[in-house]
Amino acid sequence: MVETSHIYYGTIVHTxxxxxxEIIQQAVLVVSNGIIVKLDRNVKDIDAYISSASCTNYVLHRLGEHEFLIPGLVDTHAHAPQYVFAGSGMDLPLMDWLNTYTFPSESKFKDEQYAQDAYAKTVHRFLRNGTTTCSWFATIHLAACKRLxxxxxxxxxxxxxxxxxxxxNSPDYYVEASTQASLDDTRLFIDYTKAKAGHDRLITPVVTPRFAVSCSTPLMRGLADLAKEYRxxxxxxxxxxxxxIKFACSLFPDCKNYTDIYQQHGLLGPDTYMAHCVHMTDDEINLLATTQTGVAHCANSNFSLQSGVCDVQRLLSHGIKVGLGTDVAxxxxxxxxxxxxxxxxxxxxKKVIERDMHGNSDYVCLQPSxxxxxxTLGGAQVLGLQDLIGNFVEGKAFDALWIDADRGNVDLIGDLTIFQKLEKFLFNGSADNILHVYVQGRRVSGVPDDENDLASSGDTLNHGVALDHTTKPSI
Structure with a gap:
């Protein structure tokens, strides 16, 4: 059977x-078996382009005037069980918040059916919002983790x-039976996940000590060994x-600082990424840089839980990999x-704080690009997936969002550039602007009227955009 290629013609935006x-207008992006096999620029006549090609089966997807493709969004830090109370319980700082809201909520996931129902809604919602790749924390419950x-x-x-x-240092109702039980269940979970992932390898188990406060030295060292064993x-x-920070350092007085706790237990390195990193000393920043440990920047959570303001430019200036995280809830x-x-x-x-402290500030704020x-690509780098996803380079998987910038709460008025349309989507847009969500070439979410058909179909659906189904020589 001859594989059908999918050809996307229109505007592409990526970093x-x-x-x-890079903004590419009149771009031709060719996808086969979920992989980008060709990217051509400045193609004025797509029909003539296709006629000159020499393969067989293809489907042509024409993007409209206000539409463009961007890479799929990467969430480097989210708690799947916490989505059930997202948007509530925002009145307390971190440690009180964990004990009052988080641990009681997560403990409910010992009920496997409850977990399955909650996770179905959670993953569906993240996909609908364009998150094609997510790094999830689950709970301590092996059965519920498998359901996720x-x-x-x-x-x-x-x-x-x-x-x-x-x-x-966890509640009696939400703590593992023993250190060995924690390690044994983690091994079982790793084996289950690797088997479930199969040949497409879309799902990867990740070793997840919640934080140093809740993990003993034997547990952290055992987890480091598992990560090394399974790579x-x-x-x-x-x-x-x-x-x-104060509590963690009091538990490990022989360590120089909080970051050194993880270093001394073998948990830092190029395949490690840490959420938040708001209050970092110079020594800790240098340790992350030296070990090539990545950072998940979760600004909403840092504001909501009154934790502080992470200086992303400081991290980037030290060559540290940084991506974004929602940190639900x-x-x-x-x-x-x-x-x-x-x-x-x-x-x-950060600029306001510097100005208030020094009377002026030359701090350079993050730009939309x-x-x-x-x-996208930054998050992919944090997860070690930069050679697979993050932009539209040939050879990478087609994880992408088809955006209609003139939809939902976004109004395009006047003669706007593509960059201005991108800005309006980033700052005013929502899931309503996301027509199609693709993971490795398969459409997994999109505008609501077709979501019921997505579980069994990888076909690209037509939502009023120009879509040609042709059987002619293709790329």
């Missing part, structure tokens, strides 16, 4: 680096999934809140568009 935004993996697999998201580890990534939390929104906007305001706030980078 090649944090400082390099099943749900992600069925809905087609690319994901890192972690069974959470907690063997100390897996590691995720956790770091320097989010002053009270958390510390952050109240499941959309990376919100993370972009929160990151924008956090950057502006840099925020798009953090939401």
């Amino acid at each position: 090649l680096s944090v400082k390099n935004l 993996v099943d749900t992600i697999h069925d809905l087609g998201q690319r994901a890192y999934v972690g069974k959470v580890n907690m063997d100390q 897996l990534p590691i995720q956790s939390h770091l320097c989010e809140n002053p009270d958390e 510390g952050g109240f929104s499941p959309s990376i568009l919100d993370a972009i906007r929160s990151g924008f305001w956090a950057s502006k706030m 840099e925020l798009l980078f953090l939401a």
